[in-house]
Amino acid sequence: MSEEKKPGWKELPEGDVLEAGTAAKFNVAGWRSEKPVWSKDNCIQCMICWIVCPDSSVKVVDGKMTGFDYDHCKGCGICSHECPTKADKRAIVMEQEKK
């Protein structure tokens, strides 16, 4: 996160109110020690990874899995664990993050 100057009380909107969805600007990539890597060829487009991801980090366009949002994926591995593809044709594998 870049250190932005935080607003003073006069600039801040009154009443502890926020616009929707501002957490999308918060990057949690640093939480990850592993990352999921998708193989399009092995994917059967079942959408399971999308529904089980706790961090809304499976990118879906027009009802199709298209990859991961690495700004928000925390590398929990649920998607890979739940992906129904066979051991020799995994659509998601977890890889060590380079430190």
Next chain:
Amino acid sequence: MANLKELSVRQDPLTGGHRACAGCGFPQIVRMVLLSSKDPVVVISATGCLEVTTTIFPFSAWNVPFLHNAFENSAATASGVEAAYNAFVRKNKIKGKINFVAFGGDGGTYDIGFQSLSGAMERGHDLLYVCYNNEAYMNTGVQRSGATPRGASTTTEPAGKVSSGKTRPRKDLTKIMAAHNLPYVAQAAGGYYMDLIKKAEKAFATPGPKFINVLQPCRLGWGYKPELTMEISRLAVQTCVWPLYEVENGIWKVTMNVREKKPIAEFLKLQDRFRHLFKPGNEQLLADLQKEVDKNWEELLKKGAP
């Protein structure tokens, strides 16, 4: 019922960038429930992990209208929101259906918020209350709650040299809510997402007060590897520790039949909170826990065979 593909084109109610632990079990539950609504939703949440991790100012993970008031009052707060909506509809100041959803953790639901929930449901407000039940006060560091199962170790009822964790079984809140004679009450688990989605859809299609109790594995408080969240959730169902059922206008029905019940040890042994149960000396307790689960399952089958 909408399938996953159809749901995936709806707007995700939650963004990423929230601060729940990697592998947490509640964001999916929230997404599954809210995506099931065809109409706009307004969310009210109790204090707890869900609210804390999703609304750290100035970052809100909510794409839908969201209100947090306090810990024990999400149902009462939601009843006020719903009343305001009704007043505006009557005065022609608002058009279009809105589904109101209150979330509370097990602490905010079974314990401190129990009265508020019971009151709001009894009054008949048109809202869905969802307990995301991780069976302890996780936000404040894994303290026991009325939902903590017997034998689990928590920081306020820990296993120790002379203790095997929680001594009493959890209260059966789903049954208690059924005793409120609500039009729709259900028990669900995130691991069986189609079952949960179907229940949420049913709830949204039913006017009046609805309650769904959703088991939520917590990798931190339960102590397991983060990728196992969904699997542990399913094991709770397959061992009949957490049966899936619904009570629709007084008719009970098991929604997930378990023909070959797995021994509860398969569920327990994956979790640190139960580790002490597998040490010598706790054989009887384990056997008792199994008996308790068997008995509850048999009773449930009598009420509403699948």
Next chain:
Amino acid sequence: MPAAAKTGNEAMAEAMRQINPDVVAAYPITPATEIVMIFAQFAADGLVGTEYIPVESEHSAMSACVGAAAAGARVMTGTSSQGLALMYEILPIATALRLPIIMCEVNRALSGPINIHCDHSDTMAARDFGWIQIFSENAQEAYDNTLQAVRISEHSKVKLPSMVTTDGFIISHCMERVEMLGDKEVQDFIGEKKAEVSLLDVTKPVTIGALDLQDYYFEHRRQMAEAMKNVAPVILEVAEEYSKLTGRKYDLIEEYKLADAEIAIVALGSTCGTAKVVIDELREKGIKAGMLKIRVFRPFPAERIAAVLNKIPAIAVMDRSDSLNTQGGPVYTETCAALYNHPKRPKMINYIYGLGGRDVTLDDLRSVFSDLQSIDKKPLFNYLGVRD
């Protein structure tokens, strides 16, 4: 202007009917119960368009009020004592979310011991939650204050909740002549509620009540302090407009024969009525007695108080609640603080009186004025009307 005999509770319930709030959530408690019951009947008879929520506790009453107000509704409730105490947790949340909820509060002693009669301990314990607090001397004021509170709280520079108080039984249950405005006049006076943000606006979703950490909490609290600073001029503005409608004038404080007073008391609520009788009597005897009535306790009108009290040599501050802090009641400590930085500081002593509905007789107040005539002989902290 129609006038009728009404109790304080009836006057407040009538004001609520005329305000016709979108949502009322309330729970019964003596001596505020009638407000809730009368209003419930109004709702049952279709005399109001209000969604009335018969909650299962005051905690839920205030919680539902917060929910409804966050949804943009005009919201009211009524309570007293233990009921108010059960709301305490949620009161500062209403403030922080900047929700202009209006509460009719009937002052009653806090348990324990349990007691259903008047003192100010319930309201005073809620004095630092960021609610505007307006005290009423009689049923007429209770009615007038309730109507004005809507305008004050909803003012765009304020957006803070208000509690309008009466004294339990003394005002709440006593019949008095109350002049009321017409229903339409009330509606024209209060206008439509304009909410800048609403939870129900699904096209523009907002998050209300987010978690502030060390980096934002202070700024939000600072905003609330500023809003409270804006209240006094708004009260005066609203009072001015109200007086044009009714001929009844209101201010933050009320001076009673203070201009040339040599001895004076400071009081709130129904005691002021009793004190006026004693002051008139003393004046006839040539004793220059007077009174400062504090109508608005929050925000505390310190400058105004200092400006009128500094000229008076001997003052007794009357507290109908005890802070049990060995430093006097809340009205006393705040009045002292108001004068501390003034070049002329009068001699001020404190009386804790009337706890748990103990009668405040004319003789009691006569004795206070008599004490003031030789104030140097009196201790700072005194209890009035308690058996030794």
